[in-house]
Amino acid sequence: MAIPRFTTPPFTIKSVETDAVTQAAAAVMPRPTLVPDTPATAAGSAILGTYKRAPVEFVGGEGVYLHGSDGRRYLDFVSGIAVNALGYGDATIRAAMHAAADELVHVSNLYTTAPGERLASWLTGHSFADKVFFCNSGAEANEGAFKFARRWARGIGSGTKHEIISLRGAFHGRLFATLAATDRPAYRHPFRPLAPGVSVSERDLGELSAMLDADTVAALIVEPVQGEGGVRVLDPGFLRELRALTWERQIALVFDEIQCGLGRTGTLFAYEQSGVVPDMLTLAKPLAGGLPMGAVLMTNEIAETIQPGDHGTTFGGGPFVASVALAVCERLADPALLEAVTANGAWMGEEIAAIGARTGRIRQARGIGMMWGLDVMQPAAPVIARALEAGLLVTSAGEYTVRLLPPLVATREELREGMGVLEGVLG
Numbered sequence: 001m002a003i004p005r006f007t008t009p010p011f012t013i014k015s016v017e018t019d020a021v022t023q024a025a026a027a028v029m030p031r032p033t034l035v036p037d038t039p040a041t042a043a044g045s046a047i048l049g050t051y052k053r054a055p056v057e058f059v060g061g062e063g064v065y066l067h068g069s070d071g072r073r074y075l076d077f078v079s080g081i082a083v084n085a086l087g088y089g090d091a092t093i094r095a096a097m098h099a100a101a102d103e104l105v106h107v108s109n110l111y112t113t114a115p116g117e118r119l120a121s122w123l124t125g126h127s128f129a130d131k132v133f134f135c136n137s138g139a140e141a142n143e144g145a146f147k148f149a150r151r152w153a154r155g156i157g158s159g160t161k162h163e164i165i166s167l168r169g170a171f172h173g174r175l176f177a178t179l180a181a182t183d184r185p186a187y188r189h190p191f192r193p194l195a196p197g198v199s200v201s202e203r204d205l206g207e208l209s210a211m212l213d214a215d216t217v218a219a220l221i222v223e224p225v226q227g228e229g230g231v232r233v234l235d236p237g238f239l240r241e242l243r244a245l246t247w248e249r250q251i252a253l254v255f256d257e258i259q260c261g262l263g264r265t266g267t268l269f270a271y272e273q274s275g276v277v278p279d280m281l282t283l284a285k286p287l288a289g290g291l292p293m294g295a296v297l298m299t300n301e302i303a304e305t306i307q308p309g310d311h312g313t314t315f316g317g318g319p320f321v322a323s324v325a326l327a328v329c330e331r332l333a334d335p336a337l338l339e340a341v342t343a344n345g346a347w348m349g350e351e352i353a354a355i356g357a358r359t360g361r362i363r364q365a366r367g368i369g370m371m372w373g374l375d376v377m378q379p380a381a382p383v384i385a386r387a388l389e390a391g392l393l394v395t396s397a398g399e400y401t402v403r404l405l406p407p408l409v410a411t412r413e414e415l416r417e418g419m420g421v422l423e424g425v426l427g
């Protein structure tokens, strides 16, 4: 049945009534809701317009290239926003998916399955952690970490430790608590009130020292390399100070390695770069080779405070996704791959500096391994659009920053090709 629409630009007034009875009632007492017209509605897509999609449709991919429905090949320096670490059509992922499809796909967390156990053992065996909680996305992993931190901290002192602190420039997700920890006013303001008890601090030791109150704060969440916030590599000395403060005040230090973890910086975990070991660590993006999966890694001290029923998620760590994730993790931990990321990342840094010197179009560049942010002289959007036109996918990290996140398997030649295109479109 058609839903009546009455258009009064710039808003579409959309009735919420859906059946004959309620529509009759609506005729007497209409209950309109205001929704802004979006480019997606204008383009006729039935998908909600939460993303401003680029004018290209992808139909396939191989290695570091995506194939457009326009018949063109695009060099991908976005990797599905740091998800496709092994590129497209990777033989390991394909084999793992085919094998997993012949086994159980899902039974719920009411029962044990071997792939989830194997993956958890692998992750604890390769990190500081003793226990793992599996979920389905980055935001869900961070929300889980917040709950685990509060559960643990409630048992300390007088039971008032529940505050979560994040840092200026942080991005931790779009759910209510993670949005409260995300430092993007435009993302936050339309959805206030956000979850209480979550605040953003300057990346300043003086302010942090004042905010990290031993009696009230449960956790400090930090991206060792801030991704969405402009690719900011946090100084190892600063991270060490944060570790000392949180240690002394019994505050859980949570590293959000959703974007910078699993090989992207050149070590399996980004925390290895600084030697600062957190109490919890969140993962998602590349973890399951493009399948949705998140994880919270934690110490025994925190894990021991969590009881059955404290948290849960229906799909988390199911056998299909866990089998694929183990195959991906084994590849991402390969020393040869990590060495290549380190060497290629250093080369990217030098090349970006050389391009900046030649063109005068880069104000500043920051990065490590295969994640780089270039502050350009104009808004990033036209640079990204010109790159797409020239066959290179790049994305942004803030209004004036172009972000490069090539697949970790990109060769020097492929990187050189992309950097050449980028130089030509900087404006």
Ligand SMILES: Cc1ncc(COP(=O)(O)O)c(C=O)c1O
Binding pocket: 081, 137, 138, 139, 140, 142, 171, 172, 173, 174, 223, 227, 228, 256, 257, 258, 259, 260, 284, 285
């Ligand atoms: C550092 C970081 N944390 C959390 C998230 C949220 O992850 P998801 O989009 O899977 O919820 C992102 C996503 O970009 C991220 O980069």
